[in-house]
Amino acid sequence: MTTVLITGFDPFGGEKVNPAFESVKLLPSAIVGARIVKLEVPTAYARSAAVLEEAIERERPDAVICVGQAGGRSALTVERVAINLAEASIPDNDGDQPVDRPLREDGDAAYFASVPVKAMIRGIRDHGLPAFVSYTAGTFVCNAIMYNLLYLIDHRFPGVKGGFIHVPYEPGQVVGKPNGTPSMPLATIAKGLEAAVEAAVKDISDGGAGSGGIKSGDPAGAMGEIH
Template identity: 55%
Template sequence: MKILVTGFDPFDNDKINPAIEAVKLLPDSIAGAEIIKLEIPTKFNVSAEVVKTAIEKYQPDYVLNIGQAGGRFAITPERIAINLDDGRIADNAGYQPLNATIHEDVATAYFTQLPIKAMTRAIRAAGLPAAVSNTAGTYVCNHIFYQVQYMREKFFPNIKAGFIHIPFLPNQVVARPETPALSLEDDVKGLTAAIRAIVERDSKGDIETVEGTIQ
């Protein structure tokens, strides 16, 4: 099994992005699955092509995109991607879409194929805060989440895909009083636990079954 895991480069005024830093430190193999690591640009009109090229090259079974969600307290597997780009700020190319549809005449939203509740339980079992999220926002994180789902529908029907948001790193909140943060070590620990849950559910053949409640 191969899992393509992506992380964004720094954006806005930050010099670091926990997403790519955590991805780079993931083990090369988790529960027997090969982990392929990829840095992607925080750019609406470029990120999807970078991921599509990587899917064509590596032929992964899963695609897991990781992004930063400043202000969140927990590691949050995402449930749904929406067909909307609406940038609070411009991306790294200076582009700031406002209320823009990503693709015409396709789904308003896509649900992940990943076992997000099992992933959340696994992260918590590792001793870290985690919660299922029902909004990936409208910035480049949601954009790539939606775009990979679109690619799955149109080009790569055999892959399963999803998204996880992680909080700021401690050094990012020095000038952001009362803002939560999580260490890079804990990010890696949490993401590893989530990926292990994906592999374990896949090995049981019930990756898409209805999961139990989680609070």
């Protein structure tokens, strides 16, 4: 049976909730026949990598999809690339606030997602929800866990597919924030995540046949503010 490990972060930056793991918790235990393993990870550079590595070792998944909050984005954004840089404008949950620090001294400058990014976006859109490619996961812990995931796949777990999805605030988080700050209900986020996972599982079953591009002219890219 195909196994997909899906992670979401705990709250950070003064927020009381994190829509990443709250939406992950709403996912079913199986999606198109694949076993879904859900894992909360700390919003901390070092500990998130350690928790993730332990989970991959334990579960031996076929794919890992990490989920994080991107306050200010109005759609689900599937990340294309993670960079070997830790630089934080706020401390992580362990008080670490790196500046201009590599995540892995022996890692590549960047790694590309190995999940079918564009097929996942098509899957989300086919369910009537907004989704875009993002070409920057920032330099905070979201980028860090994506980079560490792809580093671990490259060095320890060949054959595993890996990727990352950013999700918007949930409505309760925008109370008191500037007018116009976007949000999305948790159930809607979860619906989008389920569609993305479905596309990833089908791609595994098809041996990678489902990872083709979005139609020419489709505004799939240009998402991704630094955070």
